[in-house]
Amino acid sequence: xxxxxxxxxxxxxxxxxxxxxxxxxxxxxxxxxxxxxxxxxxxxxxxxxxxxxxxxxxxxxxxxxxxxxxxxxxxxxxxxxxxxxxxxxxxxxxxxxxxxxxxxxxxxxxxxxxxxxxxxxxxxxxxxxxxxxxxxxxxxxxxxxxxxxxxxxxxxxxxxxxxxxxxxxxxxxxxxxxxxxxxxxxxxxxxxxxxxxxxxxxxxxxxxxxxxxxxxxxxxxxxxxxxxxxxxxxxxxxxxxxxxxxxxxxxxxxxxxxxxxxxxxxxxxxxxxxxxxxxxxxxxxxxxxxxxxxxxxxxxxxxxxxxxxxxxxxxxxxxxxxxxxxxxxxxxxxxxxxxxxxxxxxxxxxxxxxxxxxxxxxxxxxxxxxxxxxxxxxxxxxxxxxxxxxxxxxxxxxxxxxxxxxxxxxxxxxxxxxxxxxxxxxxxxxxxxxxxxxxxxxxxxxxxxxxxxxxxxxxxxxxxxxxxxxxxxxxxxxxxxxxxxxxxxxxxxxxxxxxxxxxxxxxxxxxxxxxxxxxxxxxxxxxxxxxxxxxxxxxxxxxxxxxxxxxxxxxxxxxxxxxxxxxxxxxxxxxxxxxxxxxxxxxxxxxxxxxxxxxxxxxxxxxxxxxxxxxxxxxxxxxxxxxxxxxxxxxxxxxxxxxxxxxxxxxxxxxxxxxxxxxxxxxxxxxxxxxxxxxxxxxxxxxxxxxxxxxxxxxxxxxxxxxxxxxxx
Amino acid sequence: xxxxxxxxxxxxxxxxxxxxxxxxxxxxxxxxxxxxxxxxxxxxxxxxxxxxxxxxxxxxxxxxxxxxxxxxxxxxxxxxxxxxxxxxxxxxxxxxxxxxxxxxxxxxxxxxxxxxxxxxxx
Numbered sequence: 108x109x110x111x112x113x114x115x116x117x118x119x120x121x122x123x124x125x126x127x128x129x130x131x132x133x134x135x136x137x138x139x140x141x142x143x144x145x146x147x148x149x150x151x152x153x154x155x156x157x158x159x160x161x162x163x164x165x166x167x168x169x170x171x172x173x174x175x176x177x178x179x180x181x182x183x184x185x186x187x188x189x190x191x192x193x194x195x196x197x198x199x200x201x202x203x204x205x206x207x208x209x210x211x212x213x214x215x216x217x218x219x220x221x222x223x224x225x226x227x228x229x230x231x232x233x234x235x236x237x238x239x240x241x242x243x244x245x246x247x248x249x250x251x252x253x254x255x256x257x258x259x260x261x262x263x264x265x266x267x268x269x270x271x272x273x274x275x276x277x278x279x280x281x282x283x284x285x286x287x288x289x290x291x292x293x294x295x296x297x298x299x300x301x302x303x304x305x306x307x308x309x310x311x312x313x314x315x316x317x318x319x320x321x322x323x324x325x326x327x328x329x330x331x332x333x334x335x336x337x338x339x340x341x342x343x344x345x346x347x348x349x350x351x352x353x354x355x356x357x358x359x360x361x362x363x364x365x366x367x368x369x370x371x372x373x374x375x376x377x378x379x380x381x382x383x384x385x386x387x388x389x390x391x392x393x394x395x396x397x398x399x400x401x402x403x404x405x406x407x408x409x410x411x412x413x414x415x416x417x418x419x420x421x422x423x424x425x426x427x428x429x430x431x432x433x434x435x436x437x438x439x440x441x442x443x444x445x446x447x448x449x450x451x452x453x454x455x456x457x458x459x460x461x462x463x464x465x466x467x468x469x470x471x472x473x474x475x476x477x478x479x480x481x482x483x484x485x486x487x488x489x490x491x492x493x494x495x496x497x498x499x500x501x502x503x504x505x506x507x508x509x510x511x512x513x514x515x516x517x518x519x520x521x522x523x524x525x526x527x528x529x530x531x532x533x534x535x536x537x538x539x540x541x542x543x544x545x546x547x548x549x550x551x552x553x554x555x556x557x558x559x560x561x562x563x564x565x566x567x568x569x570x571x572x573x574x575x576x577x578x579x580x581x582x583x584x585x586x587x588x589x590x591x592x593x594x595x596x597x598x599x600x601x602x603x604x605x606x607x608x609x610x611x612x613x614x615x616x617x618x619x620x621x622x623x624x625x626x627x628x629x630x631x632x633x634x635x636x637x638x639x640x641x642x643x644x645x646x647x648x649x650x651x652x653x654x655x656x657x658x659x660x661x662x663x664x665x666x667x668x669x670x671x672x673x674x675x676x677x678x679x680x681x682x683x684x685x686x687x688x689x690x691x692x693x694x695x696x697x698x699x700x701x702x703x704x705x706x707x708x709x710x711x712x713x714x715x716x717x718x719x720x721x722x723x724x725x726x727x728x729x730x731x732x733x734x735x736x737x738x739x740x741x742x743x744x745x746x747x748x749x750x751x752x753x754x755x756x757x758x759x760x761x762x763x764x765x766x767x768x769x770x771x772x773x774x775x776x777x778x779x780x781x782x783x784x785x786x787x788x789x790x791x792x793x794x795x796x797x798x799x800x801x802x803x804x805x806x807x808x809x810x811x812x813x814x815x816x817x818x819x820x
Numbered sequence: 821x822x823x824x825x826x827x828x829x830x831x832x833x834x835x836x837x838x839x840x841x842x843x844x845x846x847x848x849x850x851x852x853x854x855x856x857x858x859x860x861x862x863x864x865x866x867x868x869x870x871x872x873x874x875x876x877x878x879x880x881x882x883x884x885x886x887x888x889x890x891x892x893x894x895x896x897x898x899x900x901x902x903x904x905x906x907x908x909x910x911x912x913x914x915x916x917x918x919x920x921x922x923x924x925x926x927x928x929x930x931x932x933x934x935x936x937x938x939x940x941x942x
Contacts, residue, residue, distance in 0.1 A: 596905075600873075603902035603924040604829060611835045614927035620842055643924045650904070663906065710904075 111306045112160050118309045119153045125319065126150055138191035145184025151177030153309045159233070160306065167226040171235050175223060175245065176216040178293070182252030183209040185282065189259035192275070205252070212248050215240045234302055246294055253286055281318030285311045407440045409538055415440075420545055426450065426553035430460035433546065437522070438462050441535060444503070444523030450550050451475070451518050457554070464521070470502055474519060484508035484520075484539060488530040506531055508539060510547035517550045588657065595653040599646045606646065610639040617682075633686050640683070644721060647714065648782040655789055662708040662793060666817050669705050669712070669743055670695050670736045676716040677734055680724065687724055690731035697737050703816035705743050707794045715790050718783035719747045719810050727751035730807070742796075742813040753804035762800070763788040787812075822846040823935065824865035826856040826882070827900075828874055832923070836869060836900075839928035853877025857885045860892050867935055870917075872901040872908060880908065883915045896938055900931065 126146045155177055159170035186205055191197055216222045221240035226233050237245075257279070264275040289308035296304060419432045434446045445463035449456055449471045456468050477495045478485065487505045490496040499507065505524035510517045520543055525531070531539075613636040615621065617629060624632065670693075677693040684691035695702060705712075716734075723732045730750025737744050754762060763784050791798040796814040823840055827833045828851050837847040848863045850856035852875040859865070868886075872879035879899065886892035899912045899920045912920050918938045921931060 600902050603922070604832070607902065607923040608829075608831045608835065610924065611832070611928050614929060615835070615839060618929055620838065646924070647904075663909070 111310075112157060114310045115153060115157045115160065115306055118312050119150065119157060122146060122150045122153055122312060137197065138188055141184055141188035141191055145181055145188060148177055148180030148184055149312060149315075152181065153312070156306065156309050162233075164226070164228060167233055168223065171223045171226050171233075172217050175241075176213055178249065178289075179209055179213045179216060182249060182256055185256035186252055186259060189256050189263060192260075192263060205255075208248065208252075212244060215244060232302055234300065235297060237298070242298075246298060249294060250290060253282075253290070256282070277318045281315035284314035284318070286315075288314075409534055412440050412538060413541060416542055417545065420549040424553050424556040426458060426550065426557055427460065429549060429553055430458070431462075434460060434462040441522075442526045443505070444526060446523065447521040448546070448550075449475075449519040449521065450554060451516050452554070463523070466502055466521075471519065471521075473498060474502070474504070474507055474521060475516075478507065478509045478519060482509075484536070484543065486531050486536065487524070506535075506539065508543045510543055510550060512547045512551045515551075517547045517554070520546060592653050592657045595649060599650040602646050603643065606639055606643050610636065610643065613639060630686075633682065637683055637686065641721075644717065645782075648718070648786055651714065651786050652782050655786070662711060664706050664794075665709055666704040667707050667709050667712065668701060669707075669745065669814070670702050672709065672713055673716060673734050673736055673745065676713060676720055679717075680720050684724060684732065687727075688729060689724060689727055691720075691724075691734075692731065693734045693736075695736045702736055702738060702743060703818050705794070705814040706817055707814065708790075711790050712794070715787045715812070716745075716747075718787050722783060723747055723749040723751065723808075723810075726808070738816070739813065741816055741818070743816050744811060744813050746809055746811045748807065748809040750807040753806055753808055754800070754802040755804060759800075759802065763798075822848060822863065822865045822867075824848045824850060824856065824859055824863065824868045826850045826853070826868065826870045826874065826879060828852060828871065835928055836931065839932055843932060851875070853879060853882035856882045857889070860886050860895065861889060864891060865895070867939065868895060868897040869900045869931070869935075870897050872899065872903050880911050880915065883912075883917070887915060898931075898934060898938070900926075 126143065152174070155170055155173040159167065159174045162170045183205055187197070187202060190201065218240070221238050222245055223241070224236040224238045226235050228234070260275055260279055260282075264272055264279070267275065285308075288311040291308075292304040292306075293308045296302070415436060416433065419436060420429065422432070423429050430448045430450075434448055437443065437446050445461070445465075447459065447461040447464040447466070449460075450458045456471055459468065459471065477498060485495060485499065485507050487496065487499045490499065499505075503523060504521055506520075506522040508520045510520055520539075522539075613632055616624065616632050617636060673693050677691055680691055720732065720734065727749040728751070731748075732750075733746075733748045735746050735748070788798050791812045791814070794814055796812055798810065798812040800808055800810045802808040821844075823845050825833060825836050825840075825847060827836065827849070830851075833849055833851070837849065840847050848859055848865055850859050854876045856868075856870070856874075856879075857877070860868070870879045870883060874882070877885075879901065883897060886895065886897075897915075897917045899908075899917050900923055901908070901920075902923045904922050909920050919934055921934060926934075
C-alpha cells in the first residue's frame with residue numbers, strides 16, 4: 108500500500124466519523140438527511156477510489172464504474188441540502204427533477220460502454236477509456252449540479268442572519284476547496300488522459316471535513332456538538348483500548364512464548380478481550396463525564412427546567428414575587444452573569460426587576476427601541492456588527508427578547524452572558540423562546556391582576572367615601588325633616604290659638620252676643636269670619652301634609668255613617684255659601700233608608716269633605732253646590748257638584764299633586780295652598796277608595812269619590 | 821248647672837265664659853292643671869272643658885288625678901285643645917272623655933252645642 112492510498116484511507120476514516128456524527132444526531136430533519144446523504148456519497152467515492160487503486164487488471168473496470176457511480180450523488184446531496192437549509196422546506200418540483208437526473212446518471216455509470224468503456228495499464232498507472240455518456244453527460248452533469256448548489260447556498264447566505272451565514276460560509280469554503288480540486292483531478296484532468304493525480308480529490312476532502320467540523324464546534328451547525336463530544340470520547344476510548352490491548356498481547360506473547368502464536372495464545376487473547384470488554388464500560392463512563400464537564404459545564408435538562416419555570420409562572424400572580432423567582436432560577440440554571448425583567452405599560456416602563464443588573468431605565472428604553480423592529484430575540488453572538496450589536500456590547504447584554512402577547516408589548520427579558528464564556532446554544536435559545544412567550548402571558552396576567560386589585564381598592568375607598576357622605580347627608584336630611592315637622596307642629600298649634608280667638612269672637616258677634624248688628628256690619632264680620640276659617644283650614648292642611656310625609660299619620664278607622672258627616676259639613680258651610688249667594692244642598696239618592704256604613708277615620712273624611720266643599724265655594728261665582736251620596740253596587744259614591752269656572756285642561760293631569768293650583772293667576776285670585784286635593788287623594792286611597800272628577804270649563808266641576816261599604820268588606 | 825273651664829289663655833277663658841254665662845250657665849275657671857284638680861273637688865262642677873297644654877300639670881295628667889278622685893270618676897269631660905295628634909286623642913279616649921274638640925275648628929256656640937248634646941244624653 109503506497110502512501111497515497113494510505114491518505115485515501117485516512118480520508119475514508121474521517122468521512123466515516125463525520126457520517127457517524129451526522130447520523131447519530133438522529134437525522135430527524137430533512138436538511139440533516141440531505142447532508143448525511145452527501146457524506147455517504149463522498150464516503151462511497153473514497154472507498155471505491157481505495158479499491159480502484161488497489162485493484163488488479165481484471166477487477167479495475169468494475170471499480171472504475173463504481174468510482175464514477177458514487178460522485179453523482181455528491182452534488183445532488185449538496186443542492187438538496189442547500190435548498191433545505193436551514194428551514195427544512197423544499198420545492199418539490201426542483202427536488203424531483205434533480206433526483207431524476209441523478210438516477211439516470213447513476214444508472215448510466217454502471218452500464219458497460221456508457222461512461223467507462225475499459226481500463227488499461229500504462230507505466231503502472233491506470234488509464235480509463237471514457238464512453239459517450241461521459242463526454243455528453245457526466246462532465247456536464249457534475250459541474251452544473253455543483254454550480255447549482257453554489258447558487259442555492261449563496262442565495263441562502265445573502266438572506267440569512269449572522270450565525271447561519273457563518274455556517275453557510277464554512278460549508279461553501281469547504282465545498283469550494285474540495286470540489287474544485289476533486290473536479291480538476293477526477294474530471295478535467297482524466298478527460299485529457301491525465302490520471303496520476305486522481306487520489307488528490309479524496310485527500311483534499313480534509314478541507315471539507317475540517318471546515319464543516321469547525322462550523323459544528325464554533326457555530327453549532329445542526330446542533331451536533333453533543334455528538335461531537337460523544338465521538339471524541341469514543342475515539343479516545345478506542346485509541347486507549349487499542350494501545351492497551353496491543354501492548355498486552357505483544358508483551359505477554361513475547362514473555363511467555365518468545366514470539367509466534369499458538370492455540371494458547373488464542374485462548375489468552377479471548378481472556379484479554381473479556382477483560383477489555385469488562386473495563387470498557389466504566390472507562391467509557393468516566394471519560395464521558397470528563398468530556399461532559401469540559402464541553403457542558405453549564406448543561407441543564409430542558410424539560411426539567413421548563414417544568415420548574417412553568418411552576419414558578421403558575422405559582423403566583425404577584426408580579427414582584429414572580430419576576431424575582433423567575434430571574435433567580437434563570438441565573439442559577441443557565442449560569443448567567445445577570446438577568447433582568449422589565450414590564451411595560453404602553454410606552455412606559457412599569458417595573459424593573461433585576462438580578463445583578465446595572466442598567467437604568469434609560470438603557471431599557473434604548474433596548475426597547477432596538478427591539479421594536481425585531482420579532483425574535485436578539486442574541487449578541489448572532490448579531491451582525493452595527494448599532495444594535497454595539498448597544499448590546501455597551502450594556503453587556505448577551506440575550507434580549509421582547510415579551511409580547513398578541514403583538515402587545517408586555518415587557519423585555521434581558522440576559523447577560525454565560526459565566527462560562529460560552530455562546531447561547533440552540534438548546535438555550537429554544538428554551539428561552541418557549542419561556543419568553545410564557546413569561547409574557549404571565550406578566551400580562553400579573554399586571555391585570557395588579558390593576559384589578561388596585562381598581563378594587565380604589566373602588567372600595569370611593570364606595571366607602573360615598574357611603575359615608577350619603578350617611579351624613581341622610582342624617583342631616585332626617586334632622587332637617589324632623590326639625591321641619593316639629594316646626595310645623597309647633598307653629599300650627601301656636602297659630603291655631605289666636606285663630607281660635609279671632610274666629611270665636613267673630614262668631615259671637617255674628618250670633619248677636621254683643622247686641623244686634625246692622626246688616627252692613629254683619630256682612631263685613633261674616634267676611635272676616637270666613638277669612639279666619641280659611642286660615643284655620645290652611646293650617647290644618649299644612650299639618651296634615653307634614654304628618655303624611657313624615658309617616659306619622661295614624662288613622663283611626665271606624666264604621667261611619669257617611670251621609671251624616673256630609674250633612675254636618677254642609678251645615679258648617681251654609682253661612683259661607685249664603686254669603687256668596689250660592690245654593691248649597693245635601694241629598695241622598697235612591698233610598699230613604701240609612702246608607703251602608705263605610706270604614707274611615709271620621710276626622711280625616713271630614714277634612715276631605717271640607718276641602719272639597721270649600722274648593723267648590725271658592726271656584727263657584729254663582730249657581731249651586733250639591734253634595735250627594737248614593738249606593739253603587741258595593742260602593743258608596745259621594746259627589747260634590749258645582750256650577751263654577753271648571754278646571755282648565757292643562758291643569759287636570761296635575762290636579763292631585765302637591766302644591767298644584769289650576770293656574771298661577773287663579774292662585775293669586777282665589778288664594779289657596781294647593782294642598783287640599785293632594786290630601787283628599789291620599790286619604791281616599793288610604794281608605795281603599797278612589798277619587799276623580801268631571802269638569803267643563805265655564806260650566807262647572809263635579810268631584811266623585813267612592814268608598815267600599817262595610818257590608819262588602 | 822256649673823261648668824269648669826280649664827284654660828290658661830285669658831282671651832279664650834273670657835270667650836268661652838262669656839258665651840256660657842250668656843246662656844245662664846255658672847262658670848268656674850282654672851288656669852292650670854293643679855287648680856283644676858282642686859276645683860273639681862271643691863267646686864263640684866257638672867261639666868269640664870279641659871285644655872291640654874297647661875302650666876304646672878298638663879290637662880291629661882290632671883284628668884288622670886280627677887278620675888282617681890272621689891267625685892271625678894264619672895264627671896263628663898270634653899277636651900278642648902289645639903293639639904290634634906293621635907297620641908293625645910288616644911290618651912284622652914282612654915280617660916273616657918266625652919269628646920275631643922280642636923278649638924280652632926269650633927266656634928264657642930258649637931262647643932256649647934256639644935256640651936248640651938252630651939248633657940242631654942246623660
